[in-house]
Amino acid sequence: MIRIVLLALLPAFASAQTLERGNGPEPDSLDPHRAQGLSAQQILRDLYEPLVRENASGEAELAAASGVQVSDDGLIYTFQLREDGRYSDGQLVTAEDFKASLERALDPATGAAYGAMLRPIRGASERLEGNKVPLCIEAPETLTLRICLSTPRADFLRRLSLPVAMPVPRRNFEHGARFTRPGVLIGNGAYVLSEWVPQSTIVLTRNPHFRQPAPIERVRYHVTEDAAHELKRFTAGELHLTETIPPGQAARLRTQFGDRLHIASAYATFFLGFNLRQPELKNPALREALSLAIDRDILTRHITGNGELPLYGVLPNSSAQTIDKAAREADARARFAAAGFARETAPTIELRYNTSLVNRRLGLAIAAMWREVLGVQTRLRHEEWRSFVVSRREARITQVFRAGWFGDYQDPVNFLEPFTSDHPLNATGFADAEFDTLVAQVATGIDAENAISSAEQRLLHANALIPLFQYTSKHLVSEQICGFAAHPLDHHPSSSMRFCEQRTGERDK
Numbered sequence: 001m002i003r004i005v006l007l008a009l010l011p012a013f014a015s016a017q018t019l020e021r022g023n024g025p026e027p028d029s030l031d032p033h034r035a036q037g038l039s040a041q042q043i044l045r046d047l048y049e050p051l052v053r054e055n056a057s058g059e060a061e062l063a064a065a066s067g068v069q070v071s072d073d074g075l076i077y078t079f080q081l082r083e084d085g086r087y088s089d090g091q092l093v094t095a096e097d098f099k100a101s102l103e104r105a106l107d108p109a110t111g112a113a114y115g116a117m118l119r120p121i122r123g124a125s126e127r128l129e130g131n132k133v134p135l136c137i138e139a140p141e142t143l144t145l146r147i148c149l150s151t152p153r154a155d156f157l158r159r160l161s162l163p164v165a166m167p168v169p170r171r172n173f174e175h176g177a178r179f180t181r182p183g184v185l186i187g188n189g190a191y192v193l194s195e196w197v198p199q200s201t202i203v204l205t206r207n208p209h210f211r212q213p214a215p216i217e218r219v220r221y222h223v224t225e226d227a228a229h230e231l232k233r234f235t236a237g238e239l240h241l242t243e244t245i246p247p248g249q250a251a252r253l254r255t256q257f258g259d260r261l262h263i264a265s266a267y268a269t270f271f272l273g274f275n276l277r278q279p280e281l282k283n284p285a286l287r288e289a290l291s292l293a294i295d296r297d298i299l300t301r302h303i304t305g306n307g308e309l310p311l312y313g314v315l316p317n318s319s320a321q322t323i324d325k326a327a328r329e330a331d332a333r334a335r336f337a338a339a340g341f342a343r344e345t346a347p348t349i350e351l352r353y354n355t356s357l358v359n360r361r362l363g364l365a366i367a368a369m370w371r372e373v374l375g376v377q378t379r380l381r382h383e384e385w386r387s388f389v390v391s392r393r394e395a396r397i398t399q400v401f402r403a404g405w406f407g408d409y410q411d412p413v414n415f416l417e418p419f420t421s422d423h424p425l426n427a428t429g430f431a432d433a434e435f436d437t438l439v440a441q442v443a444t445g446i447d448a449e450n451a452i453s454s455a456e457q458r459l460l461h462a463n464a465l466i467p468l469f470q471y472t473s474k475h476l477v478s479e480q481i482c483g484f485a486a487h488p489l490d491h492h493p494s495s496s497m498r499f500c501e502q503r504t505g506e507r508d509k
Helices: 002-010 038-045 094-107 114-116 126-127 176-182 225-237 249-262 282-293 296-304 325-338 355-373 385-394 412-419 433-444 448-459
Strands: 017-022 051-056 060-062 065-070 076-081 137-141 143-149 190-195 201-206 218-222 261-273 348-354 379-381 400-406 466-474
Touching: 017 225, 038 190, 038 201, 038 218, 060 065, 060 225, 065 261, 076 094, 076 348, 094 137, 094 143, 114 126, 225 355, 249 466, 282 325, 282 355, 282 385, 296 355, 296 466, 325 355, 348 385, 355 379, 355 400, 379 385, 385 400, 400 466, 412 448, 433 448
Parallel strands: 017 218, 348 379, 348 400
Antiparallel strands: 051 060, 065 076, 076 143, 137 143, 190 201, 201 218, 261 400, 261 466
């Protein structure tokens, strides 16, 4: 009864047909080939449709393709595109479009950070290295696309669900970097880009040429880097859907909002990365001491406090460890001494993170643990998301950095591959030939379980990163919205939701 009163006091939304969504930081790009951040990828899934997509269980299903045939040796994929596939300008989505788009993604000049996800394609690795070898991507007919691989890959179809494999039509290329602007961007998804106010909002409107008109005609994405401010906006009736909730608020918000609060385990992990190119961090004993000094239980119970699970491995759903606090801290001090340090000679470590309330709280807590256990002083540096991504990638001014990985698809190799020697997303600089071999073995599916375990243990033994916890997805959803459902990858396309009165006047969940 109290919850009903609270909701009744909320002001009416400005437009019954505009979905107001919190979306985290400003998107780094709306170019599918260049975007890295989750906030950008969420919007791109509204603007474009790849050959395959993830269903509600996180498994691949056909999207822009109406059918696919795979050769007996697993090397040749032949896709038949939908006859009713149309771009937002009404033109047919063709195999040549996909071919040209994949070629652009594999051109080093494009700078596609996720281009490495297309390496299974024959000739892709060489192209990414700047060698003009033929790519095995063909368009023998208008609606027939053929892709052949160098070796069989059990996860290849799921890789094609990523933004880097979305079809950017060639007429977009004519506008150069300007093609991501409203009125210029042409996509084949359920929505089209209408407005973009930097650091504020991005507005999408229904694509009139999409085969199934989206139930909600207009979507406004809001930049919401401050979770506490986002919550205030939701409570005030300015948002239908939040990107997250403030740390430690789950119990209170459950009391206030009941089943409007959606918390679910996510196929995602949060960790700190070491920049192994920095001289101070080349000492493995120091890295291990810094990792042992952090109390994951305190972080998840008192700092994040929204159902996250302590993590000591790289992969999500790893079995949790129970480590005696006194023994762990004694081991941390022993490794610190083995690294050649004492409390009086402890180094100063820089920890860099992208601006957000939870990242700030985590940074302060970790700095306190390092100081208490080891005597290490910490310089905390925070940056707006775009600047942080650049700093992390360039690695010149970064020592330890905040990192997280939401699985692009449900496969352990997706968490291990970014640490391979030549992967463009390898911000740590970790390089180990044996690890690379094990990850390649995982991808083939041959003795994959043993290879996964061995690769993870090798990475952990090198102390290239500090695993901290497994994420949860955390959203508040308005009573007015139906169709929202938990997703293992936390993907929530706007076209899957609707205003509840649009269907028989009844609410469903």
